[in-house]
Amino acid sequence: xxxxxxxxxxxxxGPFPEGHCFHIEKSEVYxxxxxxxxxxxxxxxxxxxxxxxxxxxxxxxSSTPKPxxxxxFDAFIDEMRQKFTNALSxxxxxxLKRHEDADAELPEAFKGLNLSVTSFQLxxxxxxxxxxxxIPLRDALQKxxxxxxxxxxLGPAAVLVINDGMAQSHGLILxxxxxxx
Amino acid sequence: xxxxxxxxxxxPITEMDWKxxxxxxxxxxxxxxxxxxxxxxxxxxxxxxxxxKRGNDxxxxxxxxxxxxRWTFQAEKIGDLVTKGADAPLxxxxxxxxxxxxxxxxxxxxxxxVIQENHIIPRKSNSVFLPAKEVLSLYNIIxxxxxxxxxxxxxxxxxxxxxxxxxxxxxxxxxxxxEPRQNLEEILGGKVELDEKSGWQFKKENQKFPIGVTAEGIxxxxxxxxxxxxxxxxxxxIIFFDEPEAALHPSAISRLLDIVALLAExxxxxxxxxxxxxxxxxxxxxxxxKSLSIPVISAGDDGCWQHANLKKGMPDxxxxxxxxxxxxxxVKLALx
Numbered sequence: 001x002x003x004x005x006x007x008x009x010x011x012x013x014g015p016f017p018e019g020h021c022f023h024i025e026k027s028e029v030y031x032x033x034x035x036x037x038x039x040x041x042x043x044x045x046x047x048x049x050x051x052x053x054x055x056x057x058x059x060x061x062s063s064t065p066k067p068x069x070x071x072x073f074d075a076f077i078d079e080m081r082q083k084f085t086n087a088l089s090x091x092x093x094x095x096l097k098r099h100e101d102a103d104a105e106l107p108e109a110f111k112g113l114n115l116s117v118t119s120f121q122l123x124x125x126x127x128x129x130x131x132x133x134x135i136p137l138r139d140a141l142q143k144x145x146x147x148x149x150x151x152x153x154l155g156p157a158a159v160l161v162i163n164d165g166m167a168q169s170h171g172l173i174l175x176x177x178x179x180x181x
Numbered sequence: 182x183x184x185x186x187x188x189x190x191x192x193p194i195t196e197m198d199w200k201x202x203x204x205x206x207x208x209x210x211x212x213x214x215x216x217x218x219x220x221x222x223x224x225x226x227x228x229x230x231x232x233x234k235r236g237n238d239x240x241x242x243x244x245x246x247x248x249x250x251r252w253t254f255q256a257e258k259i260g261d262l263v264t265k266g267a268d269a270p271l272x273x274x275x276x277x278x279x280x281x282x283x284x285x286x287x288x289x290x291x292x293x294x295v296i297q298e299n300h301i302i303p304r305k306s307n308s309v310f311l312p313a314k315e316v317l318s319l320y321n322i323i324x325x326x327x328x329x330x331x332x333x334x335x336x337x338x339x340x341x342x343x344x345x346x347x348x349x350x351x352x353x354x355x356x357x358x359x360e361p362r363q364n365l366e367e368i369l370g371g372k373v374e375l376d377e378k379s380g381w382q383f384k385k386e387n388q389k390f391p392i393g394v395t396a397e398g399i400x401x402x403x404x405x406x407x408x409x410x411x412x413x414x415x416x417x418x419i420i421f422f423d424e425p426e427a428a429l430h431p432s433a434i435s436r437l438l439d440i441v442a443l444l445a446e447x448x449x450x451x452x453x454x455x456x457x458x459x460x461x462x463x464x465x466x467x468x469x470x471k472s473l474s475i476p477v478i479s480a481g482d483d484g485c486w487q488h489a490n491l492k493k494g495m496p497d498x499x500x501x502x503x504x505x506x507x508x509x510x511x512v513k514l515a516l517x
Binding site for chain 1 (some may be wrong): 495501504505508509511512513514515516
């Protein structure tokens with residue numbers, strides 16, 4: 001069994017194995033708190049042999065401002081920062097059943113997570129973004145998220161900015177499914 | 182100002198034609214692709230033209246050039262500079278303000294160079310090569326090994342720079358460079374001075390420090406400041422700057438390149454060779470901000486030279502490609 005694919009920003013994410021994807025942006029948990037709370041698209045649980053589980057928090061974009069100092073760019077980075085910190089908070093709050101709808105809609109695999117050892121990966125996927133442009137954008141986003149990375153003891157590569165090609169090679173989007181499916 | 186360079190069979194450079202040169206020009210590429218070699222090749226040509234017919238110097242252009250090539254590249258015979266295995270002789274062409282200078286020689290040449298064209302108007306300016314390593318702490322050793330002992334070791338780029346740093350008759354203050362000098366001295370937090378008894382010293386407020394205990398980056402910037410201050414460099418000078426990033430913090434690289442841009446506006450032409458992403462990126466931003474043509478030439482593994490211009494965008498080049506590869510490895514590690 002797999003979940004329905006998630007179509008965002010001209011990219012088709014998934015389908016993923018049943019019970020491993022939480023479409024947080026369309027969830028009841030989020031709907032009830034969404035005013036003033038920006039959110040990523042979905043959470044994807046990856047279970048790896050011999051390693052702690054990892055939750056990918058994925059935000060999709062079709063374009064981004066150039067990585068140069070300008071109000072537009074700073075605003076974009078701040079918006080992404082808010083989305084990822086909110087996703088981390090709401091994802092954890094849902095796992096801890098602090099919201100009454102969480103128990104009903106959170107996949108079983110998420111409910112059984114040992115949160116003290118679970119890793120979190122914050123991934124911004126930008127469609128048609130050049131490889132070289134991902135690096136300064138990741139650096140800027142990582143800097144903006146530094147306090148979150150430190151306080152939650154996230155890994156040194158917890159923040160990634162990738163394009164559709166990289167997302168495809170790591171199984172986030174299916175081959176030949178990248179263009180506005 | 183140099184506007185075109187064409188080299189054939191010159192050491193590692195088998196074929197290169199760089200046209201439409203700008204006030205700032207950048208050479209990038211991996212190690213051993215000939216970046217420094219290219220800068221030195223340009224330097225020998227331009228220094229020949231600057232020394233030719235200067236003052237009472239009676240040497241012919243061929244004599245100056247042969248000497249410059251030998252002491253800059255430290256070759257036993259200058260024919261060794263011809264690309265190994267090349268069928269054709271070494272060929273060198275440059276154009277300065279649309280005036281041409283062309284020479285060639287074969288692999289058996291010891292001194293005899295054929296200057297086929299020299300329409301360059303004698304240059305009154307002084308150009309300089311700034312090597313990756315600073316020279317202040319080696320000042321006396323360089324002068325001793327070269328001027329007294331006449332042995333190879335430090336090439337002419339080092340010796341010429343030491344001579345240029347020495348006290349020169351003051352030609353009056355050059356207000357053209359007042360702003361870049363002030364900016365340089367802000368980065369330095371002081372200045373270097375040549376003391377007859379103690380040698381080079383770094384002076385900060387009222388304290389003096391021996392040059393040996395001064396940071397590499399400080400010495401490097403101090404060299405440029407001194408050359409502007411002693412009047413050696415003028416508006417028509419050309420600065421060949423090898424690895425400007427060496428020993429400098431990224432923020433200092435950025436500030437130094439802002440100064441390079443100011444000096445370029447004042448007339449100095451720059452040829453920079455770099456490995457640094459910061460240098461490429463900062464020059465790209467300068468090109469965008471000032472709408473300035475900054476030609477880039479990149480040495481590929483196959484010996485072919487790729488042309489680009491930072492005004493039109495960041496070039497496809499080994500520095501950026503390597504940073505992308507490293508980033509992809511990081512993504513793979515994080516997402517595996």
